[in-house]
Amino acid sequence: MGAQLATLPINLAIPLLNRGQLIAFVLLQSRIGTAAIPSPTIELLVAMAQNAANALDSFLLYEDLRQSQALMRRTDRLRSLETIAGGFAHEIRNPLTSIKTFIQLAPERKNDNHFIGEFSRIVLDDVNRIERLIQEILDYARYMEPRLTDEDPNEIVSSCLYFIQVKADSRGIKIEKDLAPELPRGMLDRQQIKQVLLNLLLNAMDAMSDKTGTLRVRTTKLQKADGEVWTQIEIEDTGHGISSENLDHIFDPFFTTKHASAVNEGTGLGLTIAHQIIREHRGEIQVQSTEGVGTTFHINLPSHRS
Numbered sequence: 001m002g003a004q005l006a007t008l009p010i011n012l013a014i015p016l017l018n019r020g021q022l023i024a025f026v027l028l029q030s031r032i033g034t035a036a037i038p039s040p041t042i043e044l045l046v047a048m049a050q051n052a053a054n055a056l057d058s059f060l061l062y063e064d065l066r067q068s069q070a071l072m073r074r075t076d077r078l079r080s081l082e083t084i085a086g087g088f089a090h091e092i093r094n095p096l097t098s099i100k101t102f103i104q105l106a107p108e109r110k111n112d113n114h115f116i117g118e119f120s121r122i123v124l125d126d127v128n129r130i131e132r133l134i135q136e137i138l139d140y141a142r143y144m145e146p147r148l149t150d151e152d153p154n155e156i157v158s159s160c161l162y163f164i165q166v167k168a169d170s171r172g173i174k175i176e177k178d179l180a181p182e183l184p185r186g187m188l189d190r191q192q193i194k195q196v197l198l199n200l201l202l203n204a205m206d207a208m209s210d211k212t213g214t215l216r217v218r219t220t221k222l223q224k225a226d227g228e229v230w231t232q233i234e235i236e237d238t239g240h241g242i243s244s245e246n247l248d249h250i251f252d253p254f255f256t257t258k259h260a261s262a263v264n265e266g267t268g269l270g271l272t273i274a275h276q277i278i279r280e281h282r283g284e285i286q287v288q289s290t291e292g293v294g295t296t297f298h299i300n301l302p303s304h305r306s
């Protein structure tokens with residue numbers, strides 16, 4: 001590099017320093033030669049270089065922060081994968097049984113065109129269903145840049161409930177679903193909204209771990225004061241509730257009451273990330289809770305602006 005630099009017609013090299021460390025340098029060629037550059041000009045150039053160093057440092061810090069946030073979100077997302085995998089295993093049992101039956105019967109019924117035609121169609125549907133489920137899980141687990149697509153909020157809610165049903169059944173928790181028929185669609189990041197909903201649903205189930213309970217999930221149209229129509233997603237549990245002292249802190253990073261001794265150890269990042277994601281969607285997240293009675297979370301999401 002030194003040899004390469006030596007061949008360039010450079011008169012002035014200004015270091016970009018940050019906290020005493022060289023992070024870059026600017027090479028300048030003067031038309032009039034170094035000797036002729038007045039020292040105030042050099043001082044000005046050095047001051048400008050310092051500003052550039054600060055800006056570069058801020059950019060690098062921001063990039064670091066962005067990467068840490070992405071990693072944090074991904075780690076959080078992987079926490080709900082265990083539950084999703086349980087739901088997946090259960091969901092593919094039926095189509096697999098139907099495929100197996102077809103394969104077992106096919107040799108003796110190979111001349112029965114009606115049977116072969118009908119069952120080939122059913123088996124193809126089953127294979128497509130398994131493929132869709134696999135894709136759904138891969139999309140969720142894989143790291144992704146935020147991507148807004150045109151989505152039906154009811155469909156995202158249903159897809160989450162589908163995956164947690166097995167866990168709820170195993171814990172004796174009843175799920176009640178009440179979805180508004182004509183919800184406005186929204187530009188949403190499907191995987192991120194799923195991450196938020198799964199966080200809230202798993203929290204609700206954790207809060208009901210010492211007794212059986214009911215998890216109510218409702219969607220409604222919300223008319224805002226300015227006339228805009230939003231979607232409201234309500235997740236209500238009959239769990240142990242949150243004390244008013246803790247209620248002020250549940251969205252704080254690393255705030256958790258699920259310590260190693262409890263059934264589930266928590267990171268305390270679930271709600272922090274949920275809050276961030278909803279804010280990035282220009283939405284709102286609210287909570288109401290009564291100790292010993294239960295907790296309700298509301299997520300309000302804007303719809304398309306035409």
Ligand SMILES: Nc1ncnc2c1ncn2[C@@H]1O[C@H](COP(=O)(O)OP(=O)(O)OP(=O)(O)O)[C@@H](O)[C@H]1O
Pocket residue numbers: 079199203204207237239240241242246250255256257258265266267268269270271272295
């Ligand atoms: N539905 C709920 N009922 C009762 N307490 C809740 C509920 N949702 C959240 N909390 C409280 O808020 C705390 C923070 O929740 P958050 O999802 O951020 O972290 P966590 O669930 O403890 O950990 P992780 O999400 O990593 O498993 C929980 O530890 C719990 O005390």
Ligand SMILES: [Mg+2]
Pocket residue numbers: 199202203266270271
């Ligand atoms: Mg949580």
